[in-house]
Amino acid sequence: MEQQANNNCKSTTTGGTLEIASDLYCQAYRLMLTARLLEEKLAALKRSGKIVGGVFLGRGQEALSVALGIHLRKGDIYAPLIRDQAGRLAFGEGMLDALRTYLGSALGSMRGRDGNIHRGRPREGYFAMISHLGAMVSAVCGALIARRFRGETSIVGATCIGDGGTSTGSFHEGLNLAAIEKLPLVVVVANNQYAYSTPNSSQFACHHLVDRAIGYGITGHRVIGNDLADCLKVLQKAVAAARTGGGPQLVVADLLRLIGHADHDDASYITEAQKQSPLGRDCLILAQNTILEKRWMSQEELDLWQKEIEVEIEATTTRVLREPAPDPEEELWIPFATSHIHSES
C-alpha cells in the first residue's frame, strides 16, 4: 500500500545502484562511531551531574546524519537539528564545541549562553538551531538567497528535521518558499516513528512523508535510515541534484531512535515489534559488519579507531571540565550588536 502510493509520485527516488567507495564508507563509519562514543560520554556526564540541561542523543540515526554532513562542503550552509551529532562532526565541528556547549564552558562558541544542541558557528555556514521546530528551514532559504544575490553558485544549504517537525507551519512555509525560489536546499526528514512519545499515526496521515514532495513540486527521496550505504547514496544524489540546479530535495528516512527523547525518557512507548523489525537494527553495528564482511578494514583496525576516539573524548572532556564557566559579573547583559543602541536601553 505504502509502496504503491509512493510509486505514483514520479519524483521520488531511492538509492538505486550507485556504488559507494569503501573509503567514503569507512570515513563515514568513523564519524558515526565518534558521534556514538561522544554521546555516550555526554550521557555519562549528565548522569554524574556535570551537565545541567537536557541531553538529546542521536543513537540509531548516525548513518543518516553523517551521510548529509559528509556530502556538504566548506562554503555550504548546514543547519542540523536535535539528533545530528554525526552530521555536525562530518561538517567539521570537532568535539570541542559540542563538549563546551553541553558543559557550559565560557570558551565555547555559545559561551554558556546557550546549551546542548543549540550551537553553531553561523559565520562558517554552520547555523545554530533554535528549539522551535521548523524554523531553520526558511533561515537556510534566506542564506541561499543571500548567496544567489552574491552570484555564488554550486553551493547547497541543508537542514534536518524529525517526523514531528513536519507538522509545523514553519516547515511548510519554508519548504514552499524554497520550491518557489528553486533553491539548492536539501531537507532531510528523519522519520524515527515518534515525536517524543507521539507515534506517526498521530502526526500525519499520508502513506509516506515523501509524498509531501509532490505537493511542493520538488524532488522526493526515500532512504533506509539505518543502512549507511543507502544513506550515502541517496544523500549524495540529493546533494548533487541541489548543487547542480535541481532545486529543493526532500529526503525522508525511515528509522528508529534507539534511545529516549532525552536523558529522562526511557522510550517505553516504542513497541517491541518495532524494535525487532528491520527499523530497529543499529546502523552502527550494520555498518561495522559491512566493513568487516567486505574486508575493508580488520577488527583490529576498528578497535584502534575506537581507542583513538575514546582517547580524544577523554582528553577533550578533561580539558573542557577545567575551562572557566562564564562569569556573571563580567557579563554585559547586552542583547544588541549596535554600540550606540546599548547605551540607552
Add this chain to the structure above:
Amino acid sequence: MEQQANNNCKSTTTGGTLEIASDLYCQAYRLMLTARLLEEKLAALKRSGKIVGGVFLGRGQEALSVALGIHLRKGDIYAPLIRDQAGRLAFGEGMLDALRTYLGSALGSMRGRDGNIHRGRPREGYFAMISHLGAMVSAVCGALIARRFRGETSIVGATCIGDGGTSTGSFHEGLNLAAIEKLPLVVVVANNQYAYSTPNSSQFACHHLVDRAIGYGITGHRVIGNDLADCLKVLQKAVAAARTGGGPQLVVADLLRLIGHADHDDASYITEAQKQSPLGRDCLILAQNTILEKRWMSQEELDLWQKEIEVEIEATTTRVLREPAPDPEEELWIPFATSHIHSES
C-alpha cells in the same frame, strides 16, 4: 505536463458523469445572481461613501462558492472566506446581515464591531472569519471534534481559502490535523491565479494545488471553477464523501477573479491572455446560457428573478441605511464574557 502530474495522484477526482438536476442548477443560479447583484450594490455603496472599510467582491467565483454552500445542511459548520457571498447566501445568511455588517448597523450580527466579510453567526454553525488566512481551517476541525464528542454523525464542516492562503503555516497545520483525525472536513481552494497581485508562480511550485492532497493522505478533487455544473457535481461528491466517513476532502478550483482584490484595486496585473482564456469566462453568464439553452427557464423568467432580487436589495439597503449606528456612549467596552472578570480589568 500539469495533467500528467495530476493523474499520478490516484486520489484525485473530477466531476465525472454525475448528472445535476435542473432545479438544483437553477436554484444555484439564482443565488449566484443574488450574490452578484448584492455585491454590485456594495460596490456602489462604497463609491458613494456609505461604506467605510474595504469591499471585497467574489465576482467570477460565484459558481464555486454557491456549490459548496448549497450542499451543506443546517447543522453543518461553514467558515466562508473573502469571496463567498454566494456560498453565504446558500448557507442561509440572507442579505440583511451582509448589508448590516458592511454598513455598520448596530442591529447586525457584528453590531458595527467588525465589518464587511468578517461576519457570521457561530452559534448557527456559520463561523466569522478572522483576516489571518488559514486560521479557519483548524477552527472548523475543532467544531467537528466537538460534534464527534457529542456523538453527532453525518455532519460536515467546510471552509474556503484562496491560492495564496495555501502558503500559510496555518493551512498546513489545520489540514494535517484534519487528516490525522479523519474529520468530515471539506476545504475548497479557489485558485483564482493571484493572491492580491501575486501570481501562482510566486506562491507555489507544484504542478497543481490538488497535489497537496496526497501529502496529507486525503482525497483531492479538481473542479472547473467557472462551470456551475462541474462545481455542483464535484462539491456534491466531496461533501457526500466527507459526510459518509471519507475523511477530509480538498477541492481545488481553477478560475479567475473578474475584479480587483478590493475596491481600490483595478487588477491590472491580470494578463489579457488569462482574461481571454477559458478561465476568464464569467460563470454567471455561462450558467445563464446553459439554463436558456437547456430551456430550463425562459429569458422572461430570468428577468423576473433579476427584478425580484433587485427589489429585495433596494428594500433591504433602504432599511439598513435607516438603522442606528452603534452608539459609542452606550458601548461597555468589555471584551470578556465572564461577568465577574469585567469588574476588575
Add this chain to the structure above:
Amino acid sequence: MTSITYLEAIRAAQAHALKEDSRVFIYGQDVGAFGGAFKATKNLAKEFPGRVMDSPISEDAMIGMAIGAAIEGMRPIVEMQFADFSTCGLNQIANHAATLFYRTEVPCPLVVRLPSGGTSGGGPFHSQSLEAIYAYFPGLVVMTPGTVEDAYTMLLEAINIDDPVIFCEHKFLYYHLKAESLPTTALPANKARVTRPGRDATIVTYSAMLHESLAAAAELSQDGYEIEVVDLRSVKPLDTDTILASVARTGRLLVVSEAFPWGGVAAEVIARVTAEGFGLLDAPPQRLNAKDTPVPYHPALWGTHRPTASTIASALHRLLKL
C-alpha cells in the same frame, strides 16, 4: 502523611474537571498515554478514554481547534509543551480566541496551559515568561498561580470561565512546591492575596518570584523590617484595590517579576499605583525584573539573570533608604 506538589495539583484539577464536566477535554503534544512532558496529565488518558488527545506539533492548529471546539460548547484545555512554543500559536490566541466574544457575542471558553519560567539549564527557548504578551491583548484572562493551592483552584476556575484563559504555571515550582492537601475553598482568581502582612514596604509579585520575595522578606525581618508581600495570582484582570490597600499601609512599593524588564506586569502595576495611589507613596516605586537578554543556559548566568531572594533583599534595602 502525604503531600501534593504544584504539578500534582494541576493534574488533580484537570482530573476533577474531566470527571465533573463532560465538555472538558485535553489536547497537547504527548499528553495522552505518555502523560505529558512534565507528567501533568499522567494517567488521565487511561482514566478518561478519548478525552486526552495527542496533538501533532502544530501550535497554531492546536489553538485553532480549541477555538472551534469552544464555540461548539466544549471546554478544551490545551497544553503547550513549553510556554516558549506558544509563540507559534499566538495568532490564534490573540486574534481569534481573544476577539471572538467581542465580535460575535459567542464565548470562547478555553484554557491554554503554559509551562513557564526559568529552570537551571533551561536556556533561551525553554525558560520564558510570556504573561505580559498575552495580557496585552484585550479579551484574554491571564493567571499566574504561585502556590499549590492556587494552581489547583485557579485552574478549576480557569476551566469554568467563559473566556480564553492563559494559565501560566511555573516549571520551577512543579516538583519543589508542596502542600499538605488540596483546598476545598478558593479565593476568586481575579483577587490578589496578601501572603505576608507587613508595614515597611510592599512587594507585589507572582508565580515563582513569590517564594524568592517571601525569602527576602524573611531575611529583612531579621533586620527588623516588616515587608508585606502581595501575590497577584492573576495579572489580567489585575486586582489594583488589594495593591493600593497594601501600599496605603506601607508607603513603599517594589514589584518583582521574572519577566524581561521592558513593560510587562511590573510596569503595569507601577503605572496603576502611581496614577491611583500617588499620595500613598513615601518613596519612588521600584521594580526588579530579569535582565534584558535572552534567558541564558549556564546555571551561573541564569542565577544572575533572574531576580533571587538576595537581589530582592538588596532592592528592598535600597527602597527602604529612598
Add this chain to the structure above:
Amino acid sequence: MTSITYLEAIRAAQAHALKEDSRVFIYGQDVGAFGGAFKATKNLAKEFPGRVMDSPISEDAMIGMAIGAAIEGMRPIVEMQFADFSTCGLNQIANHAATLFYRTEVPCPLVVRLPSGGTSGGGPFHSQSLEAIYAYFPGLVVMTPGTVEDAYTMLLEAINIDDPVIFCEHKFLYYHLKAESLPTTALPANKARVTRPGRDATIVTYSAMLHESLAAAAELSQDGYEIEVVDLRSVKPLDTDTILASVARTGRLLVVSEAFPWGGVAAEVIARVTAEGFGLLDAPPQRLNAKDTPVPYHPALWGTHRPTASTIASALHRLLKL
C-alpha cells in the same frame, strides 16, 4: 512647490538604501511589480531589478528567510502587509532574530516594516499597534516614527543598524502627513524629541498620537496652558533622559498611546519616570491609551476607542487640576 508624504518618505528611504547599499533587498507580499498594498515600494522593483521580491503568504518564512540572509551579510527589509499579520511571524522575530546576536555573536541586521495603527473602517485585524509586543523581547529595536522626516531618516538608520529593527509606521499618517522636503541631517533614532516646548505639563507620545497630542496642546494654549510634547520616536531603546528633563521642567506627565491599555509603552514610561524622577512630579502621572477591546470597525466606535485631541485635552485638564 512639491511636498512629500510620510508614505513617500518611506519609499524614498528604501530607494536610497537600495541604491547605496548592495546588501539591501526587500521582501514582502505584493511588494514587487505591484508596489505593495500601500504602494510603499512603488516602482522599486523596476528600478532595482531582482531586489524587490514578492513573497508567498508566509509570514513565518518571510522572517526566517530574512534572518538567514542577514546572517550571510545581507540587509533585508521585510514588509508585513499589515502589522496585524506579523503575529504569524512572531516566533521567528522573537525567538530567532532577537536572540541571534546574544547567542552567537553574529549580528542579525534586518528590518521588519509594520504598517500599524488604526484607520477608519480598519476593524479588529487591520488596526493593531504591536510595538509593546516586540519591545518586550530582548534584542529588538522598535522604532515608531511620527513625522515624515523621521519616517525617512529613521528607516535609513534602521537599515544601517546591526540589530533586528521593528519599524512601526503608522497607516493613518501615510497620505495625510506631508513635509516640504526630505531632511539631510537626522537625530539618532534612539533619541526622543521635544516637539513642542512647554511649562505646565508634559505629554509623552509617539507615532500618530503625536499629532492628536499637538492638537490638544494647541487647544490648551488657548486657555493659557503651555503643554510640552515629547515624541519618543523609538520605544526601545527608550530615551528616559529626554523624558525626565521634560518632566523636570513641567512637573506633570501624561503618556498618550494608541495601543491597548495593559502594559506597553505608557506603563513603561511611567515606571521609568516614577523610579528615576519621582521627585520631579507635582501630580500623579497619567496615561491615556485605546480602550481594552479589539479595535472596532465602525468609525463612530473607532473614534471613541482610540485617544483623540479632544480626549487628550480632557485628560490634560484633569491632570492640571491634580
